[in-house]
Amino acid sequence: xxxxxxxxxxxxxxxxxxxxxxxxxxxxxxxxxxxxxxxxxxxxxxxxxxxxxxxxxxxxxxxxxxxxxxxxxxxxxxxxxxxxxxxxxxxxxxxxxxxxxxxxxxxxxxxxxxxxxxxxxxxxxxxxxxxxxxxxxxxxxxxxxxxxxxxxxxxxxxxxxxxxxxxxxxxxxxxxxxxxxxxxxxxxxxxxxxxxxxxxxxxxxxxxxxxxxxxxxxxxxxxxxxxxxxxxxxxxxxxxxxxxxxxxxxxxxxxxxxxxxxxxxxxxxxxxxxxxx
DNA sequence: CTGTGGTCCTGTATGC
DNA sequence: TGCATACAGGACCACA
Numbered sequence: 001x002x003x004x005x006x007x008x009x010x011x012x013x014x015x016x017x018x019x020x021x022x023x024x025x026x027x028x029x030x031x032x033x034x035x036x037x038x039x040x041x042x043x044x045x046x047x048x049x050x051x052x053x054x055x056x057x058x059x060x061x062x063x064x065x066x067x068x069x070x071x072x073x074x075x076x077x078x079x080x081x082x083x084x085x086x087x088x089x090x091x092x093x094x095x096x097x098x099x100x101x102x103x104x105x106x107x108x109x110x111x112x113x114x115x116x117x118x119x120x121x122x123x124x125x126x127x128x129x130x131x132x133x134x135x136x137x138x139x140x141x142x143x144x145x146x147x148x149x150x151x152x153x154x155x156x157x158x159x160x161x162x163x164x165x166x167x168x169x170x171x172x173x174x175x176x177x178x179x180x181x182x183x184x185x186x187x188x189x190x191x192x193x194x195x196x197x198x199x200x201x202x203x204x205x206x207x208x209x210x211x212x213x214x215x216x217x218x219x220x221x222x223x224x225x226x227x228x229x230x231x232x233x234x235x236x237x238x239x240x241x242x243x244x245x246x247x248x249x250x251x252x253x254x255x256x257x258x259x260x261x262x263x264x265x266x267x268x269x270x271x272x273x274x275x276x277x
Numbered sequence: 278c279t280g281t282g283g284t285c286c287t288g289t290a291t292g293c
Numbered sequence: 294t295g296c297a298t299a300c301a302g303g304a305c306c307a308c309a
Binding site: 165 | 300303
């Protein structure tokens with residue numbers, strides 16, 4: 001569910017709370033979110049107690065919490081994951097899964113309704129976890145070369161929306177921001193990438209970066225309580241969406257009704273006039 | 278390499 | 294009101 005802007009909002013919320021804080025205790029309330037730690041939930045908790053956090057980092061939709069010894073807790077929020085900062089005696093949120101008690105009395109909580117995401121311990125992963133070596137740089141990464149990326153994308157025969165959603169090509173873009181970027185660029189998502197020229201692809205990438213920057217400035221997109229920041233607050237970007245979720249509503253550029261279609265087993269929203277096939 | 282479809286989960290909205 | 298069904302922002306895997 002959360003895409004790059006929402007994950008970055010969470011990362012920014014965690015940074016001042018976690019940096020240099022020592023973990024005094026870990027409590028795993030549900031085994032599923034730590035399923036990738038093969039030794040099991042109790043071993044996960046024992047392995048982390050006593051360690052100290054560095055500055056949280058992010059690539060695309062992945063978040064990792066470096067530890068000062070060089071390892072890291074790698075996290076993906078999946079469709080419904082949240083990190084929350086609470087007093088230890090505050091009532092538990094519904095679906096709270098893992099608790100981290102910190103040495104300043106704050107409790108970091110991993111809350112996740114659907115448990116598609118999860119937490120793992122990345123050995124030596126403080127700088128960049130090996131587990132996400134296949135995840136491409138995102139459009140906010142200073143080392144992301146957008147021209148080189150566009151040149152690579154126009155070599156592909158896949159539909160441009162599929163390419164935008166491929167995290168091994170460019171990371172961080174999910175279904176909402178793919179639709180928004182394509183709307184801004186005036187391109188239909190089913191267009192084969194190789195039918196576009198590099199300049200068009202650049203404009204789509206520029207639109208994707210711009211729409212995600214706008215969303216980040218508004219705290220991300222929240223449709224419901226599934227996405228909130230570390231303090232439980234919603235973002236406001238849903239009010240600014242031009243395509244996603246606006247089936248039959250007028251296109252804000254030309255007035256034509258926005259169309260919803262199934263694509264890649266999910267919903268796609270586009271303007272049939274501004275974004276012709 | 279490309280595309281498709283199923284799977285992991287729980288909850289909400291909608292229609293009959 | 295009960296019940297069934299569709300749908301949900303993601304990632305990964307097997308398979309063709």
